[in-house]
Amino acid sequence: MLGRMKKIDDIYTFEDGAFHEKMLRISFSALVAGVLAALAWLAYSLIFIRHSPAFEFEWMIPGLGEGGSPARCAAWLLALVAGCLLPLPVHELVHGVLFKLFAPAGSHVTFGANWRAGMIYACAEGVVYTRRQYLVIALAPAIAVTAALIVLGIALRWPLWTIVVATVHLCGCAGDIAYVDIIRRNPLITHCEDTSFGASFYGEGRDDEGACGERSGGDDLDDRE
Known part of the structure; x- marks a missing residue:
């Protein structure tokens, strides 16, 4: 397939x-956005729903509401840490499932980490996906995992916890969102190859037909904002 296509850009993640x-x-x-949402919730809860168990500070901190205790406070803090860390492997698992789903039979998906960059990742090295498939692969964890955290937070009746963990997760989705933005801004990109270093973007035509299409990443990222 790549022999009939023209490389547009490489992204070294x-x-x-x-x-x-x-x-x-x-x-x-x-x-x-998360800080503003938290402040808006705090203002709303203090004005309109004081003494409501939906406001978790009154649920866990002694003196603010009925039933507050150090044990509840510790449980909330542990849940906060878990809510920030556990979605990370789940996020990559969603990537991995979709990489495998859209890949040809026999393709392999691997998982790894770059501790220097502070990233964990899923990779389907050498597999070429269509533009639409790669957009789905990139965006699905941000949408699905964040939605699951919101549903869990609503079930727990912990709105502030929900805002914090959803914000942390979305901050961690920055790389995926950046890929989506690069692809979206360049209509010449029709296919994306997952690589060990990041991704390669391709369009119709051949490399020997002339100059590559408009760059979508690398040094020209700032020019495309």
Whole structure:
């Protein structure tokens, strides 16, 4: 397939400085949105639903509401840590399932970590996906895992916990969202190859037909904002 296609760009996830800057901007935006949501919830709860067990601080902190105790406070904090950490492998598992689902029979999906970059990842090295498939693979964990955290938070009646863990997870989705943004901004990209270093993007035509299409990442990321 690649012999009939023209390479548009390579993204080196762990090394591309411009890509890392893009990720930081996305993470910061998610963090700001989460902080604003938490402040809005705190203001709403203090004004309209004081003494409501839906406000978890009154549930766990002695003196703020009925039943507060150090044990409940510890349980909430442990649940917060778990809610921030456990979605990480689940997130990559969703990637892995979709990598496998859309890949040809016999393709292998691997999991790994780059501790220096602070990332864990799923990889289907050498497999070429269509534009739509890769967008689904990239976005699915951000949507599915965040939605699951929100449902769990609602079931626990812990709105502040829900906001915090959902925000942390979305901050961790910055790389996926950056990929989606790069692909979305360049209509020439028709196929994406998963690689050990990140991803390669391809379009119709051949490399020997002339210059590659418009770059979608690397040094030109800032120009495409």
